[in-house]
Amino acid sequence: MIRSSLATHASFPAIPDCFVGRDRELADIARLFARSRLVTLTGPPGSGKTRVAIEFAARGEMTDAMCLDVIESGPDALTSAVTEAVSLSGPELLILDGCDRAIDTCVRILPRVLRDNPALRVLVTSREALRIGGETAYRLGPLSAADALQLFLARAGERNPGVAHAPAGPLRLICAQLDGLPLAVELAAARAGVMSASELAARLNERIDVLAGGDRSAPVRQHSLAAAIEWSCEMLGGSERDLLARLAIFAGPFCLEDVEQVCTDPGLSHSAALDGIATLISKSLLECEISEHGTRYALLGAIRRYVRSVDSSRWDDALWLRYVRWCTGIAERRCESGSAAGLAARLDVIEARQDDLRAAVTWCQTQGRMTEGRRLAAALAGFWLVRGRLTEGCDHLAALLRDALIDDAGESAATGRLLAEYGALLCARGEFDAGREAGQRALEACESTADPAGTARAHLLLAHIDMATGVASGTRMLDRLAAAVGDSDSWCPGIALAMMGYARWHSDRLAAARRACAAYTAAAATNDPAGMAAGLIALGRVCADQGDLENAARMLRHGLDLSRQLGYVAGIVQALHGLGMLAASQGQRAQARQWLDEAVTAATATDSPMILAPCLNGLAAVLLDDDELSEARKRFRDVLALGEAATPLELASALLGLSRADLSCACLSQAASLAEEAATVAQRAGHRALTARAIHALGVIARRRGNHAAARAMLRESLEMRAELGLMPEVAVCLEALGGLAAEQGRADLAGRMMGAACGLRQNLGTVRGSAEQREYDADLLLLRSARAGQEVEQAFAQGQQEPLGDTLAWLARRSGPRRRAAAGWAGLTRSEDQVARLAAAGLTNRQIGSRLFISPRTVQTHLSHVFAKLGVTSRRELSDHAAARSEHLSAAVGLEPLQALGLQVAVADAGGEGRFA
Numbered sequence: 001m002i003r004s005s006l007a008t009h010a011s012f013p014a015i016p017d018c019f020v021g022r023d024r025e026l027a028d029i030a031r032l033f034a035r036s037r038l039v040t041l042t043g044p045p046g047s048g049k050t051r052v053a054i055e056f057a058a059r060g061e062m063t064d065a066m067c068l069d070v071i072e073s074g075p076d077a078l079t080s081a082v083t084e085a086v087s088l089s090g091p092e093l094l095i096l097d098g099c100d101r102a103i104d105t106c107v108r109i110l111p112r113v114l115r116d117n118p119a120l121r122v123l124v125t126s127r128e129a130l131r132i133g134g135e136t137a138y139r140l141g142p143l144s145a146a147d148a149l150q151l152f153l154a155r156a157g158e159r160n161p162g163v164a165h166a167p168a169g170p171l172r173l174i175c176a177q178l179d180g181l182p183l184a185v186e187l188a189a190a191r192a193g194v195m196s197a198s199e200l201a202a203r204l205n206e207r208i209d210v211l212a213g214g215d216r217s218a219p220v221r222q223h224s225l226a227a228a229i230e231w232s233c234e235m236l237g238g239s240e241r242d243l244l245a246r247l248a249i250f251a252g253p254f255c256l257e258d259v260e261q262v263c264t265d266p267g268l269s270h271s272a273a274l275d276g277i278a279t280l281i282s283k284s285l286l287e288c289e290i291s292e293h294g295t296r297y298a299l300l301g302a303i304r305r306y307v308r309s310v311d312s313s314r315w316d317d318a319l320w321l322r323y324v325r326w327c328t329g330i331a332e333r334r335c336e337s338g339s340a341a342g343l344a345a346r347l348d349v350i351e352a353r354q355d356d357l358r359a360a361v362t363w364c365q366t367q368g369r370m371t372e373g374r375r376l377a378a379a380l381a382g383f384w385l386v387r388g389r390l391t392e393g394c395d396h397l398a399a400l401l402r403d404a405l406i407d408d409a410g411e412s413a414a415t416g417r418l419l420a421e422y423g424a425l426l427c428a429r430g431e432f433d434a435g436r437e438a439g440q441r442a443l444e445a446c447e448s449t450a451d452p453a454g455t456a457r458a459h460l461l462l463a464h465i466d467m468a469t470g471v472a473s474g475t476r477m478l479d480r481l482a483a484a485v486g487d488s489d490s491w492c493p494g495i496a497l498a499m500m501g502y503a504r505w506h507s508d509r510l511a512a513a514r515r516a517c518a519a520y521t522a523a524a525a526t527n528d529p530a531g532m533a534a535g536l537i538a539l540g541r542v543c544a545d546q547g548d549l550e551n552a553a554r555m556l557r558h559g560l561d562l563s564r565q566l567g568y569v570a571g572i573v574q575a576l577h578g579l580g581m582l583a584a585s586q587g588q589r590a591q592a593r594q595w596l597d598e599a600v601t602a603a604t605a606t607d608s609p610m611i612l613a614p615c616l617n618g619l620a621a622v623l624l625d626d627d628e629l630s631e632a633r634k635r636f637r638d639v640l641a642l643g644e645a646a647t648p649l650e651l652a653s654a655l656l657g658l659s660r661a662d663l664s665c666a667c668l669s670q671a672a673s674l675a676e677e678a679a680t681v682a683q684r685a686g687h688r689a690l691t692a693r694a695i696h697a698l699g700v701i702a703r704r705r706g707n708h709a710a711a712r713a714m715l716r717e718s719l720e721m722r723a724e725l726g727l728m729p730e731v732a733v734c735l736e737a738l739g740g741l742a743a744e745q746g747r748a749d750l751a752g753r754m755m756g757a758a759c760g761l762r763q764n765l766g767t768v769r770g771s772a773e774q775r776e777y778d779a780d781l782l783l784l785r786s787a788r789a790g791q792e793v794e795q796a797f798a799q800g801q802q803e804p805l806g807d808t809l810a811w812l813a814r815r816s817g818p819r820r821r822a823a824a825g826w827a828g829l830t831r832s833e834d835q836v837a838r839l840a841a842a843g844l845t846n847r848q849i850g851s852r853l854f855i856s857p858r859t860v861q862t863h864l865s866h867v868f869a870k871l872g873v874t875s876r877r878e879l880s881d882h883a884a885a886r887s888e889h890l891s892a893a894v895g896l897e898p899l900q901a902l903g904l905q906v907a908v909a910d911a912g913g914e915g916r917f918a
Contacts, residue, residue, distance in 0.1 A: 021147030043140035046183030071098035142180030156192035251355030331379035381421035388569030416445025430645025547728035587768035613650035625770030740780030756800025
């Protein structure tokens with residue numbers, strides 16, 4: 001039975017609400033009383049010491065218990081109360097609650113009380129142990145995550161029953177921000193009636209004043225979390241309070257060496273800091289974890305936020321500069337190259353210190369300490385790039401470089417390199433114009449200071465942007481840089497070699513790309529795990545394009561594993577995308593969608609359109625093959641909505657995907673317009689493989705329209721381009737299309753041989769058809785086998801299936817004669833003709849066009865003559881109407897506003913003659 005104390009003391013509190021969790025702690029306290037008569041519950045402010053003590057008395061075997069609230073009792077009153085309670089009431093259990101400010105009195109009277117009353121057990125609650133003989137201290141930690149959530153829902157439900165249906169994410173975040181402190185959880189729950197869980201989570205991140213308005217019947221110190229923490233802080237000496245304020249600058253755990261580097265100065269010696277740490281730990285204001293790896297200290301988030309809110313004025317510039325130097329040391333030390341496991345561990349350390357590093361960079365920005373800030377940012381740039389923190393990195397670097405003045409040589413070199421890092425992050429986000437500007441500024445700065453490494457980095461950045469935007473000079477730049485591969489003192493040639501592999505892949509030189517990527521991957525294996533991952537993924541993608549599916553799968557899986565180990569976000573996304581497309585080509589639809597869904601999710605988190613676009617295109621292609629046209633169109637349109645940041649290659653792929661979707665619905669005009677635009681974009685970007693795909697699509701559309709001559713010309717052009725590029729899986733698609741066309745024309749022997757060659761090639765490669773391709777193939781095969789020359793067809797099919805592919809292609813060339821360029825339509829226009837056509841359609845005169853393009857009016861007229869012939873128009877008015885109708889088709893097909901307004905339409909070349917997106 002629980003009895004109240006004498007009237008002169010606080011009565012035993014009556015608590016009507018439910019008690020959550022703490023089963024393990026209550027059992028531990030019972031076991032401690034089995035061997036000790038004095039147990040002291042310690043713990044940080046708000047950890048629920050009073051409530052646990054009362055619950056123990058209510059549940060325990062000691063049925064005769066008394067609780068004395070001694071917080072406001074003076075020494076004499078406390079001595080009298082304890083003596084009187086024990087002598088008159090004789091309880092089995094005496095709870096002395098809130099002994100923080102009565103430690104000395106308790107130390108003096110409890111040994112005598114326990115000696116004079118052998119059956120008595122005493123349970124003390126205090127943030128600090130008594131440290132007397134016979135005492136067992138038990139630290140009460142925060143609630144578990146599950147118990148904290150249960151407590152929040154129970155208390156919040158009393159004010160807002162709908163909180164039980166709130167999203168789980170914000171609820172878990174609230175409990176994590178509150179460190180599982182019961183008082184904090186209950187105070188937060190009290191706000192459930194005035195704001196949503198998401199709003200509360202947002203406010204709790206930095207503001208401790210939200211946690212107020214507690215139970216009015218509770219002691220004043222429990223009306224808010226700030227009051228509970230201040231109750232403890234008031235018992236600190238001046239030097240201890242100052243140390244606590246300094247320690248609050250750390251956003252995460254720290255060790256004694258960290259404290260000595262950041263917090264000590266002539267006014268606080270190393271030994272004084274150690275003594276102060278011991279005091280803060282004893283008063284439950286500082287957490288301490290001792291392990292074989294060393295001792296780590298930490299402030300609970302609530303305590304840190306409170307101290308920052310009231311004592312951050314103690315942080316002078318000297319403390320901040322020591323903190324910035326400490327953060328810079330972490331970043332510079334952790335970004336060195338090494339093994340995969342070593343690099344992953346170092347990046348993980350930076351990840352764990354993100355709040356500290358972010359605070360240091362931000363302070364440098366706001367206080368104008370640009371030199372220190374740029375050094376720290378330069379050390380973090382690699383982390384931001386590898387871990388996909390592109391927006392954060394760009395924001396910090398933009399602020400640090402906004403007013404960069406390159407005066408002395410040292411500042412010029414450092415700023416130049418930082419500009420190159422900024423450009424790389426911008427490029428990864430698809431902001432190519434801004435990235436090119438940063439790269440040019442970096443190049444000027446590094447060349448002016450004779451910094452060869454910085455100059456090479458700037459050249460690489462500019463070459464990469466040229467490659468991504470379809471400018472040919474990027475590959476020439478890479479060739480020059482890679483010529484110095486034997487120079488072991490420079491990192492640049494190896495990186496150039498890897499990028500050259502990508503450049504050659506993008507420009508469809510697959511064999512050369514494979515050699516370059518393989519060479520770089522082998523070199524990177526020794527000391528560049530991120531480079532090795534990139535090389536493996538590039539190799540896998542090249543192998544897939546070549547039809548070497550077994551090696552492609554092996555390389556991509558290895559690259560994915562290594563990227564995941566490093567947390568290399570771009571590598572993870574690229575590998576998942578490659579594996580998804582590989583699975584789709586092998587008919588593994590469910591696996592393909594799983595890979596690609598995961599790729600889209602990971603890419604979306606990077607805030608990089610350049611990384612996201614291929615994943616969306618890949619997923620859309622698989623959806624299209626599965627006849628999910630609506631979902632496929634949505635993903636393709638999502639790519640177009642990204643604008644020019646998605647790169648010309650991906651925009652063209654999306655246009656081509658939408659063309660396929662329209663073709664499946666027999667919307668031939670829209671399908672043709674989209675395919676023509678895709679061909680134009682691909683040609684301008686210099687991507688021959690994608691150009692061949694667009695021409696193939698136009699050939700299929702021409703066949704549907706009954707224009708067999710145009711279909712044959714386009715399909716042959718596509719076949720020869722793909723065969724020349726070594727795109728074996730796509731060669732099989734072309735052969736089947738040519739075979740179907742021949743069957744429709746009654747040319748049985750040609751059809752049989754083409755389809756047989758395609759069948760043999762697919763068997764060798766291990767690729768399968770998509771659902772739409774399979775339906776077309778089945779219809780064409782049925783048409784072929786219904787021909788009268790059945791035996792002739794079978795013989796031709798067997799011959800094509802068995803003979804070398806080269807022989808089949810050579811036979812086709814001899815039989816069909818020289819191939820003519822498929823010159824009809826917008827896709828048949830040359831680059832110059834296309835530029836002239838667009839300007840003429842916009843209403844410009846020959847003289848105005850010539851001035852814009854730096855050509856003579858006579859040359860303009862020559863181009864216009866070719867345009868009129870290829871488009872089948874006879875006047876500028878017809879050309880304008882034709883262009884407008886085509887734009888309307890495209891706008892309707894992609895489901896967006898007119899393409900010109902959205903920057904998706906290919907714009908006229910600028911004065912330098914380079915194609916770009918407006």
